[in-house]
Amino acid sequence: MNTATKLGVFAAGLAVVFGGAYAVGVTQEDPPRGQVAYSPEPAHGGHAHEETGETAPSVPGGLQISQDGYRLRPATTTLEPGKSHDFAFHIVGPDGKPVTGYQVAHEKKLHLIVAPRDLGGFQHLHPELAPDGTWTIPLALPEPGAYRMYADFAPEGGPALTLGADLTAPGDFEPDPFPKTSRTSTVDGYTVTLQGEMNPGQPSPLALAVSRDGTPVDPEPYLGAQGHLVMLRAGDLAYLHVHPMTGLVFMAQAPPEGGAYRLFFDFKHDGEVRTASFTLEG
Numbered sequence: 001m002n003t004a005t006k007l008g009v010f011a012a013g014l015a016v017v018f019g020g021a022y023a024v025g026v027t028q029e030d031p032p033r034g035q036v037a038y039s040p041e042p043a044h045g046g047h048a049h050e051e052t053g054e055t056a057p058s059v060p061g062g063l064q065i066s067q068d069g070y071r072l073r074p075a076t077t078t079l080e081p082g083k084s085h086d087f088a089f090h091i092v093g094p095d096g097k098p099v100t101g102y103q104v105a106h107e108k109k110l111h112l113i114v115a116p117r118d119l120g121g122f123q124h125l126h127p128e129l130a131p132d133g134t135w136t137i138p139l140a141l142p143e144p145g146a147y148r149m150y151a152d153f154a155p156e157g158g159p160a161l162t163l164g165a166d167l168t169a170p171g172d173f174e175p176d177p178f179p180k181t182s183r184t185s186t187v188d189g190y191t192v193t194l195q196g197e198m199n200p201g202q203p204s205p206l207a208l209a210v211s212r213d214g215t216p217v218d219p220e221p222y223l224g225a226q227g228h229l230v231m232l233r234a235g236d237l238a239y240l241h242v243h244p245m246t247g248l249v250f251m252a253q254a255p256p257e258g259g260a261y262r263l264f265f266d267f268k269h270d271g272e273v274r275t276a277s278f279t280l281e282g
Protein backbone atom coordinates (compact mmCIF):
# COMPACT_ATOMS: atom_id res chain seq x y z
CA MET A 1 0.00 0.00 0.00
CA ASN A 2 1.49 3.33 -0.95
CA THR A 3 1.50 6.34 1.30
CA ALA A 4 -1.39 8.05 -0.49
CA THR A 5 -3.49 4.92 -0.08
CA LYS A 6 -2.56 4.69 3.58
CA LEU A 7 -3.56 8.28 4.14
CA GLY A 8 -6.81 7.60 2.31
CA VAL A 9 -7.51 4.65 4.56
CA PHE A 10 -6.64 6.78 7.56
CA ALA A 11 -8.95 9.59 6.48
CA ALA A 12 -11.72 7.10 5.72
CA GLY A 13 -11.26 5.48 9.11
CA LEU A 14 -11.45 8.83 10.84
CA ALA A 15 -14.52 9.80 8.83
CA VAL A 16 -16.26 6.62 9.97
CA VAL A 17 -15.26 7.14 13.58
CA PHE A 18 -15.76 10.85 13.87
CA GLY A 19 -18.50 11.49 11.34
CA GLY A 20 -16.12 13.35 9.08
CA ALA A 21 -15.29 16.06 11.57
CA TYR A 22 -11.62 15.19 11.49
CA ALA A 23 -11.43 13.97 7.91
CA VAL A 24 -10.51 17.35 6.51
CA GLY A 25 -7.39 19.13 7.57
CA VAL A 26 -5.72 16.23 9.35
CA THR A 27 -1.99 16.60 9.10
CA GLN A 28 0.58 14.03 9.91
CA GLU A 29 2.97 15.08 12.61
CA ASP A 30 6.66 14.84 11.98
CA PRO A 31 7.33 11.14 12.09
CA PRO A 32 10.04 9.95 14.45
CA ARG A 33 13.23 8.46 13.05
CA GLY A 34 12.30 9.42 9.51
CA GLN A 35 9.74 6.66 9.15
CA VAL A 36 6.31 7.37 7.78
CA ALA A 37 3.94 8.37 10.52
CA TYR A 38 1.87 5.32 9.87
CA SER A 39 3.10 2.08 8.35
CA PRO A 40 0.95 -1.03 7.91
CA GLU A 41 3.71 -3.39 8.91
CA PRO A 42 4.87 -3.39 12.51
CA ALA A 43 7.65 -0.86 12.78
CA HIS A 44 9.55 -3.39 14.81
CA GLY A 45 10.83 -6.26 12.76
CA GLY A 46 8.22 -6.40 10.04
CA HIS A 47 9.46 -6.65 6.48
CA ALA A 48 7.09 -5.29 3.92
CA HIS A 49 7.74 -5.90 0.29
CA GLU A 50 6.45 -2.67 -1.15
CA GLU A 51 7.80 -3.40 -4.60
CA THR A 52 5.69 -6.53 -5.02
CA GLY A 53 2.76 -5.42 -2.94
CA GLU A 54 3.26 -8.50 -0.79
CA THR A 55 3.83 -8.40 2.91
CA ALA A 56 5.91 -11.20 4.34
CA PRO A 57 4.66 -12.74 7.58
CA SER A 58 5.70 -10.31 10.25
CA VAL A 59 6.15 -10.69 13.95
CA PRO A 60 5.07 -7.94 16.32
CA GLY A 61 7.65 -6.43 18.65
CA GLY A 62 8.35 -7.46 22.21
CA LEU A 63 8.17 -11.22 21.70
CA GLN A 64 11.88 -11.82 21.21
CA ILE A 65 14.92 -11.24 23.39
CA SER A 66 17.10 -10.87 20.31
CA GLN A 67 16.49 -9.73 16.78
CA ASP A 68 18.43 -8.44 13.77
CA GLY A 69 21.77 -8.88 15.54
CA TYR A 70 20.75 -7.10 18.76
CA ARG A 71 20.23 -8.79 22.10
CA LEU A 72 18.62 -7.60 25.31
CA ARG A 73 20.68 -8.66 28.31
CA PRO A 74 19.23 -7.83 31.76
CA ALA A 75 21.77 -8.01 34.59
CA THR A 76 19.17 -9.81 36.68
CA THR A 77 15.70 -11.14 35.98
CA THR A 78 14.57 -12.00 39.53
CA LEU A 79 13.60 -9.11 41.79
CA GLU A 80 12.21 -9.27 45.28
CA PRO A 81 8.64 -7.92 45.06
CA GLY A 82 7.64 -4.57 46.49
CA LYS A 83 11.19 -3.28 46.75
CA SER A 84 13.10 -0.84 44.58
CA HIS A 85 16.13 -2.31 42.86
CA ASP A 86 18.88 -0.71 40.81
CA PHE A 87 17.90 -2.54 37.68
CA ALA A 88 20.50 -2.69 34.91
CA PHE A 89 20.59 -4.05 31.38
CA HIS A 90 22.50 -3.83 28.12
CA ILE A 91 21.61 -3.96 24.50
CA VAL A 92 24.33 -6.05 22.90
CA GLY A 93 25.03 -5.20 19.27
CA PRO A 94 26.09 -7.31 16.28
CA ASP A 95 29.75 -6.79 17.32
CA GLY A 96 29.08 -8.45 20.69
CA LYS A 97 29.57 -5.20 22.60
CA PRO A 98 27.00 -3.07 24.45
CA VAL A 99 25.43 -0.51 22.16
CA THR A 100 26.30 3.05 23.22
CA GLY A 101 24.76 5.12 20.41
CA TYR A 102 21.00 5.45 20.07
CA GLN A 103 18.56 7.47 18.01
CA VAL A 104 16.11 9.66 19.88
CA ALA A 105 12.43 8.80 19.41
CA HIS A 106 9.59 10.41 21.34
CA GLU A 107 12.29 12.53 23.04
CA LYS A 108 14.15 9.53 24.52
CA LYS A 109 16.88 7.13 23.45
CA LEU A 110 15.09 4.18 24.99
CA HIS A 111 11.66 3.54 26.43
CA LEU A 112 11.35 0.80 29.03
CA ILE A 113 7.93 -0.72 29.59
CA VAL A 114 7.32 -3.22 32.40
CA ALA A 115 4.00 -5.00 32.83
CA PRO A 116 2.82 -8.03 34.78
CA ARG A 117 1.89 -10.89 32.48
CA ASP A 118 -1.78 -10.61 33.51
CA LEU A 119 -1.64 -6.97 32.27
CA GLY A 120 -3.06 -5.74 35.56
CA GLY A 121 -0.44 -2.97 35.70
CA PHE A 122 2.01 -0.93 33.68
CA GLN A 123 5.18 1.07 34.11
CA HIS A 124 6.76 3.32 31.49
CA LEU A 125 10.30 4.28 32.48
CA HIS A 126 13.26 6.12 31.04
CA PRO A 127 16.52 4.59 32.23
CA GLU A 128 19.85 6.39 32.28
CA LEU A 129 22.53 5.45 29.77
CA ALA A 130 26.13 5.24 31.02
CA PRO A 131 28.96 5.87 28.53
CA ASP A 132 29.78 2.14 28.53
CA GLY A 133 26.28 1.24 27.31
CA THR A 134 24.82 0.23 30.68
CA TRP A 135 21.18 1.26 31.18
CA THR A 136 20.07 1.68 34.81
CA ILE A 137 16.79 2.59 36.50
CA PRO A 138 15.31 2.11 39.97
CA LEU A 139 12.67 -0.58 39.38
CA ALA A 140 10.13 -2.14 41.74
CA LEU A 141 7.91 -5.06 40.78
CA PRO A 142 4.94 -4.28 43.04
CA GLU A 143 3.66 -7.80 43.68
CA PRO A 144 4.85 -11.37 43.27
CA GLY A 145 4.32 -12.68 39.76
CA ALA A 146 5.64 -12.94 36.23
CA TYR A 147 6.43 -9.73 34.37
CA ARG A 148 7.49 -8.71 30.91
CA MET A 149 10.01 -5.96 30.20
CA TYR A 150 10.24 -4.22 26.83
CA ALA A 151 13.13 -2.13 25.56
CA ASP A 152 11.90 0.10 22.73
CA PHE A 153 14.84 1.74 20.95
CA ALA A 154 16.72 2.26 17.71
CA PRO A 155 20.50 1.99 17.68
CA GLU A 156 22.39 4.55 15.62
CA GLY A 157 22.45 3.20 12.10
CA GLY A 158 20.26 0.26 13.07
CA PRO A 159 16.61 -0.78 12.97
CA ALA A 160 13.89 0.29 15.39
CA LEU A 161 13.39 -2.66 17.72
CA THR A 162 11.37 -3.71 20.72
CA LEU A 163 13.11 -6.53 22.56
CA GLY A 164 11.40 -8.30 25.45
CA ALA A 165 12.46 -10.40 28.41
CA ASP A 166 10.68 -12.05 31.32
CA LEU A 167 11.19 -10.84 34.88
CA THR A 168 10.04 -12.64 38.00
CA ALA A 169 9.07 -11.47 41.45
CA PRO A 170 9.09 -14.65 43.56
CA GLY A 171 6.16 -15.44 45.84
CA ASP A 172 2.56 -16.60 45.79
CA PHE A 173 0.29 -14.73 43.46
CA GLU A 174 -3.22 -14.83 42.09
CA PRO A 175 -3.37 -13.74 38.45
CA ASP A 176 -6.04 -11.14 37.73
CA PRO A 177 -8.50 -12.09 34.99
CA PHE A 178 -7.94 -10.17 31.75
CA PRO A 179 -10.06 -6.99 32.06
CA LYS A 180 -13.27 -6.95 30.02
CA THR A 181 -13.68 -4.48 27.17
CA SER A 182 -13.63 -1.00 28.65
CA ARG A 183 -13.46 2.43 27.06
CA THR A 184 -13.48 4.54 30.19
CA SER A 185 -10.70 4.72 32.73
CA THR A 186 -10.45 6.79 35.87
CA VAL A 187 -7.16 7.71 37.46
CA ASP A 188 -6.55 10.24 40.27
CA GLY A 189 -9.86 12.02 39.60
CA TYR A 190 -9.36 12.15 35.84
CA THR A 191 -11.75 10.38 33.50
CA VAL A 192 -10.28 9.23 30.21
CA THR A 193 -12.43 7.87 27.40
CA LEU A 194 -11.37 6.09 24.24
CA GLN A 195 -13.27 6.28 20.95
CA GLY A 196 -12.66 4.17 17.88
CA GLU A 197 -12.73 0.54 16.86
CA MET A 198 -9.86 -1.90 16.56
CA ASN A 199 -10.22 -3.11 12.99
CA PRO A 200 -8.19 -6.29 12.43
CA GLY A 201 -5.54 -5.76 9.80
CA GLN A 202 -6.54 -2.14 9.27
CA PRO A 203 -5.17 1.12 10.53
CA SER A 204 -7.44 1.97 13.42
CA PRO A 205 -7.69 5.57 14.59
CA LEU A 206 -8.27 5.82 18.32
CA ALA A 207 -9.16 9.10 19.97
CA LEU A 208 -8.76 9.85 23.65
CA ALA A 209 -10.45 12.51 25.72
CA VAL A 210 -9.49 13.56 29.23
CA SER A 211 -11.72 15.33 31.72
CA ARG A 212 -11.78 16.19 35.41
CA ASP A 213 -15.00 16.93 37.30
CA GLY A 214 -16.83 16.97 33.98
CA THR A 215 -14.56 19.61 32.48
CA PRO A 216 -12.38 18.71 29.48
CA VAL A 217 -8.67 18.77 30.20
CA ASP A 218 -5.97 19.43 27.63
CA PRO A 219 -2.98 17.25 28.49
CA GLU A 220 0.43 18.89 28.48
CA PRO A 221 3.05 17.87 25.93
CA TYR A 222 4.64 14.59 26.91
CA LEU A 223 7.25 12.70 24.87
CA GLY A 224 6.70 14.95 21.88
CA ALA A 225 2.94 14.44 21.70
CA GLN A 226 -0.17 14.95 23.80
CA GLY A 227 0.39 11.59 25.39
CA HIS A 228 1.83 8.17 24.74
CA LEU A 229 -0.22 5.07 23.93
CA VAL A 230 1.07 1.51 24.25
CA MET A 231 -0.89 -1.57 23.20
CA LEU A 232 -0.15 -5.06 24.53
CA ARG A 233 -1.86 -8.19 23.20
CA ALA A 234 -3.60 -10.61 25.54
CA GLY A 235 -2.16 -14.12 25.41
CA ASP A 236 1.41 -13.41 24.35
CA LEU A 237 2.01 -9.80 25.42
CA ALA A 238 3.06 -8.73 21.91
CA TYR A 239 3.97 -5.04 21.89
CA LEU A 240 2.01 -3.40 19.11
CA HIS A 241 3.12 -0.03 17.94
CA VAL A 242 0.80 2.94 18.05
CA HIS A 243 1.69 6.19 16.33
CA PRO A 244 0.60 9.61 17.54
CA MET A 245 -1.28 11.39 14.76
CA THR A 246 -2.71 14.74 15.73
CA GLY A 247 -3.92 15.97 19.10
CA LEU A 248 -5.21 13.01 21.07
CA VAL A 249 -5.68 10.79 18.02
CA PHE A 250 -3.46 7.73 17.68
CA MET A 251 -3.18 5.19 14.90
CA ALA A 252 -3.13 1.57 15.99
CA GLN A 253 -2.58 -1.42 13.75
CA ALA A 254 -4.14 -4.64 14.98
CA PRO A 255 -3.05 -7.92 13.38
CA PRO A 256 -5.50 -9.32 10.82
CA GLU A 257 -6.14 -12.42 12.91
CA GLY A 258 -7.85 -10.40 15.64
CA GLY A 259 -7.26 -10.47 19.35
CA ALA A 260 -7.79 -8.68 22.63
CA TYR A 261 -5.57 -5.81 23.65
CA ARG A 262 -4.80 -3.81 26.74
CA LEU A 263 -4.03 -0.18 26.01
CA PHE A 264 -2.11 2.08 28.36
CA PHE A 265 -2.29 5.83 27.82
CA ASP A 266 0.23 8.06 29.59
CA PHE A 267 -0.76 11.70 29.82
CA LYS A 268 0.64 14.67 31.69
CA HIS A 269 -1.39 17.30 33.52
CA ASP A 270 -0.41 19.70 36.30
CA GLY A 271 3.13 18.43 35.74
CA GLU A 272 2.37 14.83 36.65
CA VAL A 273 2.20 11.80 34.36
CA ARG A 274 -0.67 9.37 34.90
CA THR A 275 -1.71 6.21 33.10
CA ALA A 276 -5.23 5.32 31.95
CA SER A 277 -5.91 1.78 30.75
CA PHE A 278 -8.47 0.22 28.42
CA THR A 279 -9.35 -3.11 26.86
CA LEU A 280 -10.34 -3.42 23.20
CA GLU A 281 -11.06 -6.44 21.05
CA GLY A 282 -10.83 -6.58 17.32
Ligand SMILES: [Cu+2]
Pocket residue numbers: 106108110111112124125126223
Ligand atom coordinates in the same frame (compact mmCIF):
# COMPACT_ATOMS: atom_id res chain seq x y z
CU1 LIG B 1 9.10 6.38 27.02
